[in-house]
Amino acid sequence: MKRKNKMHKIFRTAVVVVAAALALAGCGSSAKVSQPVSGSWADIVAAANKERSVTLYSTQAQAVLDNLKKAFESAYPDIKLTVVRGIDSELLPRIGAEQKTHRGIGDVAVTTDEAWIHANENSDTAVAVHGPSFDDPAYRRREAIIGGKFFTESAILFGFGWNTTLYPKGINSAEDLLDPALRGKVGIVTPATSPTYIDYYDFIEKHYGGRDFLQKLAANKPRIYPSTQPLSQAMASGEITAALMCNPMLPERAAGAPVGWNAGKYTWGAKWYGLTLGTAPHPNAAQVLADFMVTKAGQQATSPGYGSALPGIDGALAVAQDVPAQNLEVTVGTGAEKFRNDWESIFR
Template identity: 60%
Template sequence: MKHKCIRAAVTAALAALTLTACGSSSSGTSEPVSGSWDDVIAAANEEGKVTIYSTQAAPRLAALEGAFEAAYPAIDLEVVRGVDADLLSKIDAESRSGKGIGDVAVITDVSWMDANNDTDAAGKLIGPNFDNPEYERDTSIIADRFFLEGAVLLGFGWNTSLLPSGISTPQDFLEPALKGKIGIVNPATSPTYLDYYSHIEKYYGGREVLEQIADQNPRIYPSNQPLAQAIASGEISAGLMADPMLPNKEAGAPVEWAAGEHIWGAKWYGLVLGTSPHPNAAQVLANFMVSQPGQDATSVGYSSALPDVEGSLARAQEVPDQNVEVTTGDGAERYRDELEKTFN
């Protein structure tokens, strides 16, 4: 992607506007200019840059970058991808120091959102697309700060060259020939993954099936993205927690995916960071992400926050909420410890 910069020379009036746009409120929260949405866009163009921290798939983030920069050529979008644990650690550190680097984040950790509903960690959303009736604001936005961007569906993935018979249930991972050739995701990476393991226990055979999978000496990956890459490369034959792997499939990799009889998903929520150094561009990006072009970029192979998005597998609003008994508080710590003992 091309890189853009703010003009080296500006008039005193524009400099004053920029200072107003990037200034902090008395509460220490970075805020956009007051005025119309056109004023916010103008200030965002002067800022010239916006950074997103996201757990979404790299190909979809690349598509978002291209679509956003085409719509707003004066603003350079920088993408930082990572898992919830790493990104939230960065966000918390920036919030404590008051020195922000990121502007927008997309996460799945509902417990972190609950803990920050009434803090300055996230700014209030002001973009007009959040009021689009098709977006269903009442069920898609939490506390006026966290917006539903989409959802990932995870299931069973396999390499069709190595495992032509495929996978339809967790019990299929127990075949003796697959010992040492399957992959799972580290349950400590994110509460989202704790929710997935809870789902497997609930619908597919209880703790016993997880213990049996552990006896298969699975390789443990930090997230579903490197797990999918391992399936595509043939490093492993199958993975318990894979997304649909459409980019790999489109690139010619011998991969296939199944949701299983009981579908599981994790909702992606976006937020404008309270310490955003580009608060106007942050609002413009957040607004773009729930527009039709934004959803077209991020929803292929996932669930969309708008209806009728080509390539989307479902509506994100229809994905069940997390099981907070295993994703928040003492319950999360206890369940994480139990799973780490099971798999280690």
């Protein structure tokens, strides 16, 4: 209970600090917000079909997004889904720029940056979500949606990965990555591109020997990647042999890639939150896509190998609503800055 109260205070502090910065930058202006038509859900769907297009900004894996595009366009053949994949440090500034200039390109976005979400909770960055799927009791709306705008889509789970051809004995814990045989062959991700990565490093420190472990890992000369997707690709190709952080890679394994995954003794996860953008050029299609993402068909497309926002999804490894919040003491403000600086001093 004490941790919950403490986290609540940290969230509020983050909201005040970041919201002030957004205001100074000219974000959250009084320009007209892009809203769907008034009326029934059928009216919104009809208007979405006339818009014929919707664009998604997402930090999710490309294979997941490919599955989503196929499933969505099958359910709504009159609407073309364009996917723009990137990392938080690329996509969130783009969203801010589109809001500042009132020239929206994206309609829906997905991110794991909880501090950014809470900072924008009372701004026009996102609009309220509509759609029958959000009211499905199985979705647990009260736990899943922040401020009526930011909806839990799924959750990424990180663990240890390895190339099964190059390292058949596998990785069971973080300490296994210190094997001298893996010198120069372990992949890690810079925490500069997302608070999510900071949170994972914080988790690793808590459970695997603290800062001393990171220093030992640095001595083993790991290779640094901007995100988990190129890291996973490098491991599958044999460019690296093992990874400190990667998702379970079910699509890659199903396709025959020689990769293994282990969550270890402790499990870490981060929620992906979706939002319909206040500058969406296709506000009705945005609502239809958001709603579809939390249907069973949408979840079956995005959640195998991850945490799903609905129970009973084949291949899902957890329920996203049960994943704990980030440790904002280290992922926000001066805590994040200090962690990144310390990380740079160790690994660079």
